[in-house]
Amino acid sequence: MSSNEPERIAAVNEYAPKEVAELDLYQKREKIYTRSIEGFFQRIRLFTGWPLLVGYFFLPWTQWHGHQTVLFDLPARKFYIFDLVFWPQDLVLLAWTLIIAAFALFFFTSLFGRIWCGYSCPLTVWTSIFMWMEQKAEGSRNQRIKLDQVPWSTEKVLRKTAKHAMWVGFAFLTGFTFIGYFTPITDLTFDFFTGNADLTVYGWIGLFAFMTYLNAGWLREQVCLYMCPYARFQAAMFDSDTLTVTYDQLRGEPRGARRVNEGEKPKNLGDCIDCMLCVQVCPTGIDIRDGLQYECINCALCVDACNAVMEKVGYAPNLIAYSSESRVEGKPFHWLRLRTVGYGSVLLIMCALFIGALVLRETTDLKILRERNALYQLRNGNIENVYTIKIGNRDRNSHQYTLSVDEKNMVIIGETAVRVESGEELSIPVRLSLPVSAWRRRNFDVKFSACLADTAERSHCINQESRFTGPLQ
Amino acid sequence: MSSFWSAWIIILTTIVLVGLVWVLFGNRTRSGNPDSTTGHVYDGIEEYDNPMPAWWFYMFVLSIIFGVAYLIFYPGMGNYRGVLGWTQNMEWQQENAKMDEKISTALAPYAAMSIEDLAKDEKAMRIGQRLFASNCALCHGADAGGTKGFPNLRDSDWLYGDSPEKIVESIALGRKGVMPPWKSVLTETQIDDVTAWLTTADASKKPAAGAQVFATYCAACHNPDAKGNQAMGAPNLTDDVWLYGGEIGDIKFTIHNGRNGQMPAHEHLLIPEKIHLLAAFVYSLSATNQEGTSQTAQQ
Numbered sequence: 001m002s003s004n005e006p007e008r009i010a011a012v013n014e015y016a017p018k019e020v021a022e023l024d025l026y027q028k029r030e031k032i033y034t035r036s037i038e039g040f041f042q043r044i045r046l047f048t049g050w051p052l053l054v055g056y057f058f059l060p061w062t063q064w065h066g067h068q069t070v071l072f073d074l075p076a077r078k079f080y081i082f083d084l085v086f087w088p089q090d091l092v093l094l095a096w097t098l099i100i101a102a103f104a105l106f107f108f109t110s111l112f113g114r115i116w117c118g119y120s121c122p123l124t125v126w127t128s129i130f131m132w133m134e135q136k137a138e139g140s141r142n143q144r145i146k147l148d149q150v151p152w153s154t155e156k157v158l159r160k161t162a163k164h165a166m167w168v169g170f171a172f173l174t175g176f177t178f179i180g181y182f183t184p185i186t187d188l189t190f191d192f193f194t195g196n197a198d199l200t201v202y203g204w205i206g207l208f209a210f211m212t213y214l215n216a217g218w219l220r221e222q223v224c225l226y227m228c229p230y231a232r233f234q235a236a237m238f239d240s241d242t243l244t245v246t247y248d249q250l251r252g253e254p255r256g257a258r259r260v261n262e263g264e265k266p267k268n269l270g271d272c273i274d275c276m277l278c279v280q281v282c283p284t285g286i287d288i289r290d291g292l293q294y295e296c297i298n299c300a301l302c303v304d305a306c307n308a309v310m311e312k313v314g315y316a317p318n319l320i321a322y323s324s325e326s327r328v329e330g331k332p333f334h335w336l337r338l339r340t341v342g343y344g345s346v347l348l349i350m351c352a353l354f355i356g357a358l359v360l361r362e363t364t365d366l367k368i369l370r371e372r373n374a375l376y377q378l379r380n381g382n383i384e385n386v387y388t389i390k391i392g393n394r395d396r397n398s399h400q401y402t403l404s405v406d407e408k409n410m411v412i413i414g415e416t417a418v419r420v421e422s423g424e425e426l427s428i429p430v431r432l433s434l435p436v437s438a439w440r441r442r443n444f445d446v447k448f449s450a451c452l453a454d455t456a457e458r459s460h461c462i463n464q465e466s467r468f469t470g471p472l473q
Numbered sequence: 474m475s476s477f478w479s480a481w482i483i484i485l486t487t488i489v490l491v492g493l494v495w496v497l498f499g500n501r502t503r504s505g506n507p508d509s510t511t512g513h514v515y516d517g518i519e520e521y522d523n524p525m526p527a528w529w530f531y532m533f534v535l536s537i538i539f540g541v542a543y544l545i546f547y548p549g550m551g552n553y554r555g556v557l558g559w560t561q562n563m564e565w566q567q568e569n570a571k572m573d574e575k576i577s578t579a580l581a582p583y584a585a586m587s588i589e590d591l592a593k594d595e596k597a598m599r600i601g602q603r604l605f606a607s608n609c610a611l612c613h614g615a616d617a618g619g620t621k622g623f624p625n626l627r628d629s630d631w632l633y634g635d636s637p638e639k640i641v642e643s644i645a646l647g648r649k650g651v652m653p654p655w656k657s658v659l660t661e662t663q664i665d666d667v668t669a670w671l672t673t674a675d676a677s678k679k680p681a682a683g684a685q686v687f688a689t690y691c692a693a694c695h696n697p698d699a700k701g702n703q704a705m706g707a708p709n710l711t712d713d714v715w716l717y718g719g720e721i722g723d724i725k726f727t728i729h730n731g732r733n734g735q736m737p738a739h740e741h742l743l744i745p746e747k748i749h750l751l752a753a754f755v756y757s758l759s760a761t762n763q764e765g766t767s768q769t770a771q772q
Binding site: 369 | 602603606610611612615616617618621
């Protein structure tokens with residue numbers, strides 16, 4: 001045993017990184033100047049980012065059957081999403097939506113790694129836009145680095161002001177639109193600009209605008225690195241076949257600069273020409289050649305950068321590519337794995353159940369509240385119980401309902417035919433009266449039915465039981 | 474709070490505040506060890522002597538300033554009431570007043586209408602029903618049908634009358650229905666007689682002894698014809714409606730022990746607009762005011 005000891009230590013040393021710098025816990029953030037790049041994956045990012053952005057900004061301005069297409073009306077406790085109207089009772093559906101979203105995330109992460117982070121995360125999308133603005137105002141990467149180094153001048157002030165003005169403007173639009181999902185946006189626009197909106201509205205818009213400005217303008221990758229929990233538990237969904245942005249070390253190393261003569265490779269060097277472009281384009285400021293890192297958001301900017309360079313020097317593409325642990329090791333790739341099949345089937349089952357629950361959802365709510373004072377009353381030879389019946393109509397149309405009970409000797413004293421407007425909940429106090437002669441000396445459940453009386457083709461009843469009590473001897 | 478507990482809280486709060494300031498500022502500077510560690514070693518792990526980040530430090534400073542200001546402006550230091558004189562009760566009252574003002578404006582159009590007209594206004598009656606559910610239903614029942622000791626508001630028997638003015642008066646000023654106990658005045662036989670007289674439907678079979686007791690002791694309030702007196706809330710004893718039960722035992726109990734019915738005054742609890750609307754709702758319930766359209770009873 002002890003004779004092997006020195007060898008083992010040598011082996012460990014061999015794999016240790018070449019430069020080990022001591023990290024200061026209070027390290028200042030080094031500003032990342034990303035180089036803009038074009039390529040196949042950037043076009044995909046454009047196609048995933050734009051619809052989300054356009055959807056976000058224009059959806060609140062559209063109307064759907066007389067209400068804002070998507071409106072989360074908190075004071076009225078009603079959520080409108082296209083044809084669907086959700087009441088607080090439907091909270092469980094919201095919970096399921098979130099659970100399904102989480103499982104969809106797990107499923108796609110186990111297949112493609114953190115594509116959510118790289119393509120669809122609002123922070124990524126908004127940061128891209130802020131970076132684009134930055135570039136319009138301050139120029140390319142090198143110009144920006146230079147601009148930050150030179151002393152303050154009129155031009156620097158102008159360029160910086162222009163950038164922040166654009167950022168603040170876009171952040172305001174973002175915050176304003178966000179609040180527009182909670183207050184009808186046309187009223188909001190009018191009230192906001194005439195100064196009539198509620199103080200809280202200004203506060204919330206200000207807060208969301210400020211947070212957008214802060215997150216997409218200043219914090220950027222720090223949100224992913226230090227705040228986002230998802231960045232930290234992604235590894236739990238990875239397996240050896242998960243696609244991640246990977247640098248082909250076997251092919252690339254040893255890296256080194258070279259004179260490029262077409263078709264001829266220096267024998268002592270790998271394919272990586274050490275141009276550092278992959279580092280310069282990285283929005284989280286890492287070197288992908290160091291291997292899979294928790295900072296990597298799988299955005300493939302470095303893939304595009306490297307492929308462009310490889311094409312220029314005449315090497316084969318995909319030195320950096322979406323690859324997997326097993327692919328790098330030369331093993332075959334499998335689509336069907338425990339994780340993908342597991343997450344996938346759970347996702348499918350949940351989606352099916354959810355859609356079922358949504359389609360079969362009752363649009364009428366029937367609630368029976370027993371009177372809270374006397375359990376029963378004896379009056380003129382009858383046993384009487386009082387109830388408050390609540391009929392809620394979640395449908396888009398108003399409906400006529402007929403109330404009935406399943407006891408043939410029982411009389412309902414009170415309104416039995418009511419019209420409930422769309423989105424209204426009506427309370428109807430009624431008194432059930434049972435002749436003492438029909439009383440069987442034990443309490444029993446009465447079935448109340450509220451039947452839609454206006455639609456002949458949909459003679460549909462909602463039932464609810466409640467207790468009828470009387471004297472027991 | 475007694476002055477001991479007041480002082481106790483003040484002293485504890487001050488100690489905690491001062492202690493926090495001391496801990497915060499005491500850790501502000503490095504101890505000056507040459508190797509910039511604290512000198513603490515655990516299992517060979519040394520602890521760096523780094524100060525708290527500035528943003529964090531200033532956030533604590535701000536919190537302390539906030540805390541001190543809070544204790545100056547608001548009640549927190551024992552019995553000290555704070556510069557603003559704020560109390561929970563006051564805030565609640567202010568919120569209530571604000572809400573009442575809002576509701577008063579919203580109900581103003583209804584307040585201008587007469588109670589008779591309001592009773593025919595479907596929307597007003599929906600609001601009235603809600604007001605009834607939150608303010609009256611606890612005693613009178615959700616459907617206003619009443620229960621033992623609490624009058625039914627849907628029938629035609631009214632203790633104090635069902636004219637608009639009388640209903641408003643009942644709600645706003647409340648009512649006190651007092652029936653004195655008779656067990657020390659009347660003998661058991663007299664009570665039996667008058668009960669028999671009251672519960673015998675057939676006029677020819679009514680016992681004469683009971684009639685005499687009624688005329689002597691009861692007629693002053695309940696009227697000689699026993700049809701009651703709405704001016705003082707004495708119930709009509711000739712109908713089928715018995716507030717405290719119509720069984721012979723119930724009636725005898727009432728005569729023995731008397732009854733104390735109380736309807737609380739609502740003029741300080743509800744704004745006039747609400748009382749007006751409630752009165753209209755109650756008016757609409759009354760069987761005598763429903764002009765032939767009596768309660769809908771359906772199978």
